[in-house]
Amino acid sequence: MTTVESYVEFGSREAHGVSPTYERLSQTVARDDALLALLDRLPPAKRQPNLLFGVVRWLGGPVDDPVTFHDYVMTHWTAVEAELRTRATQTNEVGRCAVLLPVLAALPQPIALLEVGASAGLNLYPDRYAYRYGDHQVGSGEPVLECAASGLEPPVRVPQVVWRAGLDLNPLDVTDPDDVSWLDALIWPEHAHRRARLRAAAAVAAADPPLLVRGDLVDDLPALASRAPAGATLVVFHTSVLYQVPPPRREAFVKLVRDLPGHWIANEAPEVLPYDGLPDPPSDALHNVVALDGRPLAWARGHGQAMTWFG
Incomplete structure (x- = not known):
């Protein structure tokens, strides 16, 4: 599955009707060529939506607005990338x-x-x-x-x-x-x-x-x-x-x-x-x-x- 496909699927099948914030964010990232180019440099397991969104939240970044999310990730990519590479989605639900x-x-x-x-x-x-x-x-x-x-x-x-x-x-x-x-x-x-x-x-x-x-x-x-x-x-x-x-x-x-x-x-x-x-x-x-x-x-x-x- 490509990075685009994984974000589209996450938004439409996982977040849809469950998290409007993540549904909107996933569909926006799927169309964000600059952000996709950065994600595609990472190993496949490190590109997933849950991990990216969790890292940005953990660093104190915004997830409620796709525009400010994009700006935050692009500006703070060095820190975001470091966390993506070392962390995993260990959702203990x-x-x-x-x-x-x-x-x-x-x-x-x-x-x-x-x-x-x-x-x-x-x-x-x-x-x-x-x-x-x-x-x-x-x-x-x-x-x-x-x-x-x-x-x-x-x-x-x-x-x-x-x-x-x-x-x-x-x-x-x-x-x-x-x-x-x-x-x-x-x-x-x-x-x-x-x-x-x-x-x-x-x-x-x-x-x-x-x-x-x-x-x-x-x-x-x-x-x-x-x-x-x-x-x-x-x-x-x-x-x-x-x-x-x-x-x-x-x-x-x-x-x-x-x-x-x-x-x-x-x-x-x-x-x-x-x-x-x-x-x-x-x-x-x-x-x-x-x-x-x-x-x-x-x-x-x-x-x-x-x-x-x-x-």
Whole structure:
């Protein structure tokens, strides 16, 4: 996909109806030859809209007006480029726990959670959050994660998690204000509810920090998985991570994770992790596929705000 195509798609399929600011900005960048020329000097993974917009927000630049955004990026390109090259879109969206919960709750308990691409590890606490599926609430505590779910009976309880660990090339620390400010910058401008969720989830994680290991999803996964306690069901999971992994490495990961003991939950776009015989998605908006052990079960929106069960 070209840089232009990625910005057009982000605006029309991800930001449309969800973030007017980013929808407008994406479509403008897609027509901005000067900015596109700078972005095209970067590796493909460093050109993506979420990363560029997050970096500009983190540096204190404007994103609410395309003209001032253009002027800021062109004027401060040296600083913007440096951050683009060193940072990654580690959006630690706890709302995604709401689309994982029905799968996690149905597995043999207790469970040992291992997240690949864990960022700050906020999705390692599905047992500590509360959930609302329409009128049905599960669990207690903060944040309360709301999900419009169809086609399934919501779970009646949260999972019993006895061990939690994460693997990431650059794990973030929820007790470090700089790392938390980067997570905040990755949240889209209008999404005050997601900022409140981030703060609440960060407080949960900071009170009982997870085991986060700096490492590669293929080379270092078996050693970390071996540390899970006996008597617990190992669950390796990932959400919107594999698009950042080159296809050959992605294939090596899939082969590896299938052979590990326990279970594997994937929540990825169908172009990234394809499946045969998928039903049509509920709309033209970008959806992920939630799958258990390679078997697709549901469509899910990127921030966990909705899911359609078909498995």
